[in-house]
Amino acid sequence: MKTKKKRGEQIMYIGIMSGTSLDGIDMVAASFSDQSATLHHQAEYPFPEKLKDKLIALSQGASVTLEEIGTIDHFLGKTYAEAVNRFLAESTLKAEEIAAIGCHGQTVFHKPTGPMPFTMQLGDANIIAALTGITTVADFRRKDMALGGQGAPLVPAFHQFLFSTDSTTKVVLNIGGIANISVLAPDQPVIGYDTGPGNMLMDSWVSKHHGKPYDKDGVWAASGVVNQALLTQMLSDGYFAQSTPKSTGRELFNQRWLETHLNTFSQPVNAEDIQATLLAFTAQSIANDVTLYGSGELLVCGGGARNKTLMTALQLALPCWQVMPTDDIGINGDSLEALAFAWLAYQALKGKPGNLTDVTGASRPCRLGAIYYPD
Template sequence: MQNLYIGVMSGTSMDGIDIALVNITEKKVKSIVSACYPIPSNLKQHLLTLCETKQTSLQNLGEIDHKLGKLFANSINNFLENNKIDKKQIKAIGCHGQTIYHAPNGNNPFTLQIGDANIIAAKTGITTIADFRRKDMAYGGQGAPLVPAFHKAVLQNKHINRVILNIGGISNISVLIPNHTVIGYDTGPGNVLLDGWIKQHLGKNYDKNGLWAKTGKINQDLLNLLCKEDYFQMPAPKSTGRELFNLPWLHKKLAGTNLKAQDIQATLVEFTALSIANEINKLKIQSTLPCELLVCGGGAKNPLIMQRLSALLPSWSVLTTDTKGINGDDMEAIAFAWLAYCKINNLPSNIPEVTGANQAVCLGVIYQ
């Protein structure tokens, strides 16, 4: 018997809307079909400006929230039509929404995802679950990362030390060590700086296969400066996003330097890989079990990043999650389908040791 859910994710990179149809039971999570739909360039630019300048009017914010909700809904309806899926078969949609600001620290922590879920529910006619992060924060957590709970459910293996690494705009890890508490957190930048830098200089959305970075040379002084960012000295639980790692942040670090653009791109690749490897090396795993680093997200397609991770982590087998039966492009969309399943079935879906919440809770809000 099928138990169908749809997961929707548009991540920090904003390179598209990932949609996955997933069959979920108590014992199994199986992705059936997936697709990626583009975000119109003008809307994407509005979102990037919102994230990086942190300035807008209430009118503009409300309109973008509305437009994004309609885009999510239309994309889901196209997905259903293209794949000849009867919407009556779908139990619920799990939609993360687009994060435009994440501030988990301070006296009044908050996070803001937009893309009106009321519109999604109305235009699709399907129960929609959204606003996953704020319940965790209400219980003292970071509201992120949420995917480690899903990773634990589908990828934990009692005979293997596994770290699941998602390299989206921001990189995050889930640490699945047998007989140990699951931990997970954002390690720092993934593709966000790489994509922004090549867009600024070559007008491309990303550096395919790291080809431009390969033409440059790593600048050690710049690399050292980037690695001194305070975030890397913070203990977990911790989470971050575009509100910290963005092009204005990079330009401040570059003040007074006169480096070639391709050398900066090469250095940013090394920065991404090194910031990840440093966190994994901090784990100091004492087990004799084999160690696997399973990579998903857009960064898994960058051979230069994958090569550097293998070189920086010689005792780890660096693989993609595709080798374990989960398409790396779909991982987070599948995870939010699973989070919707948890909400519908009133199951806890955060891991307090990961987010810092004071208890496990069922995340998400139901829109009908």
């Protein structure tokens, strides 16, 4: 559906996402109606290298001073704001045309269970609003958590909006650092949760052995042989048996988690065989969940959709599903999450809820995010 736009009218929303992979800052400008989303511009900006190691250590429980947290919060806020200003300069858009920015922020900790659940996303939205002159919505997860929810995943509501179905079951699979699914079945409430690791363990292993951020197209994994015993052991992690709602992050599936598994092996396993096993583990843990929902279309987005070996492994593990990147149906899989946060900002400004209680477990639907004004 086409959206009418008068020059200077504030109907556009910017979405900013930087996920657990720490690979980049995804940005979109989009407009919305009750029925449709129109993408106007998109870009990806590099994630500040000097922060990456620090953030990985933080999410794995490294101790940090309050001053360091404040510094990261400020630095990220400034980085996001500069990226928005660059984004506007590179497009034909003007700040006056943007009703709001929806900025997810950078997750440094996510602990949705226990007596004191909390989640923390950094990137000071006051700075973003002040340096861009645009109203900014941030801190999307904690209201849902305040209502007893996981605060995650938040994208299923947007997936429902975008892909809702009246015939075929569709599962939207986002393979970022963590993998999450949204199950859209005709006449059923949406189901959505984190299935477990996405690219994170593979990224971590290839970085350790080859100093590369990721295994391009899964070529290295394809050169190895899956170690079945290791695969079975990893699949026995308690997270997979947990009932939903559930969400996870780097706090669980990280390099230390992998090393704990490897240390229990008396026979050494080749590095490439470990990569092959990690890819099989990612694919199998996802497939074990998807298969619960019968058959239909598996629409894959996020960086993992570019990993050819992983996509082949998913199709092999899911013969009853047609596995395809969302790009095949005209929706850019790299910017879908950023688009979701633009939509969540739209929902917040319109006074509409952003969470799905069946997905997060919150006691009621609510408006998500705190609003930061530039004036």
